[in-house]
Amino acid sequence: MKKSTKKVRFLGVVLELIHKKGFMATTMRDIAQELNFEVANVYNYIDSKQALLEEYLFDIQDEFHSAIDPIMGSSLTATEKLSLVISSYIQITTKRPYEQALLVNEWRNLKEPKLQEFVKRRKVYENKLQGIIADGVEQGEFRPLDIEIATQTILASLRWLHMRYLDTEVKLNPVKIDKQLTDFILLAVANTTI
Structure with missing residues (x-):
C-alpha cells in the first residue's frame, strides 16, 4: 500500500x-x-510510538533479509557473496539512514514478544553472514579466523554508516563508500597465501 x-x-x-x-x-x-x-x-x-517502532524495525529487517537471501542461494564465490552483502547493506543504509539508526540504536525499546522475535530474526541474518564467511574459510578464499568475531566485526564496520549519511555537513558518494568498505573488509578476511 x-x-x-x-x-x-x-x-x-x-x-x-x-x-x-x-x-x-x-x-x-x-x-x-x-x-x-x-x-x-x-x-x-x-497508533502508537511502539507500533511505529515495530513497523520500521521489522520492515528494514525484512529488506536486509531480502537482500541477503538471493546472494546466499547463488553459485557465486564466498568473496563475491561477501562483497554483495556489504554492498546491499550500504545501499539500504544510504536509502534509509533513519530506519537504520533505529535498527542500531532503538531495537532494545521493543516490547515483548516483539523484542524476542526481532532478536531471533537478527540472529538468522548473522548466521547467514557467518555461513558465507565459513564457506570462504573452508574453500581457502578467506584466511582461518574466528567466524563469530569476523561476522560481528564486519557488521560493526557497517552499522555506524547511517551516522555519516545523516551528517548534513558531509556529502558522501555511496559508490566510493561501497568500494572503500568492501575493499577494506575483503582485505581483512582474504587468504593472502593464494
Whole structure:
C-alpha cells in the first residue's frame, strides 16, 4: 500500500525527531509540536510510538533479509557473496539512514514478544553472514579466523554508516563508500597465501 505524501512527510519528521531525541525521550506531544499538530491529530497517522517502532524495525529487517537471501542461494564465490552483502547493506543504509539508526540504536525499546522475535530474526541474518564467511574459510578464499568475531566485526564496520549519511555537513558518494568498505573488509578476511 502506497503511503500518502502527508503520511510520508509525517513519518520522515517523526524518524528525524526520534533520531535527535531518542525513542524513549520522544513523546507524542513532541511529535505534535514538531508538526504544528494537536496531539490528537498524531493518532491519525500512527497508533502508537511502539507500533511505529515495530513497523520500521521489522520492515528494514525484512529488506536486509531480502537482500541477503538471493546472494546466499547463488553459485557465486564466498568473496563475491561477501562483497554483495556489504554492498546491499550500504545501499539500504544510504536509502534509509533513519530506519537504520533505529535498527542500531532503538531495537532494545521493543516490547515483548516483539523484542524476542526481532532478536531471533537478527540472529538468522548473522548466521547467514557467518555461513558465507565459513564457506570462504573452508574453500581457502578467506584466511582461518574466528567466524563469530569476523561476522560481528564486519557488521560493526557497517552499522555506524547511517551516522555519516545523516551528517548534513558531509556529502558522501555511496559508490566510493561501497568500494572503500568492501575493499577494506575483503582485505581483512582474504587468504593472502593464494
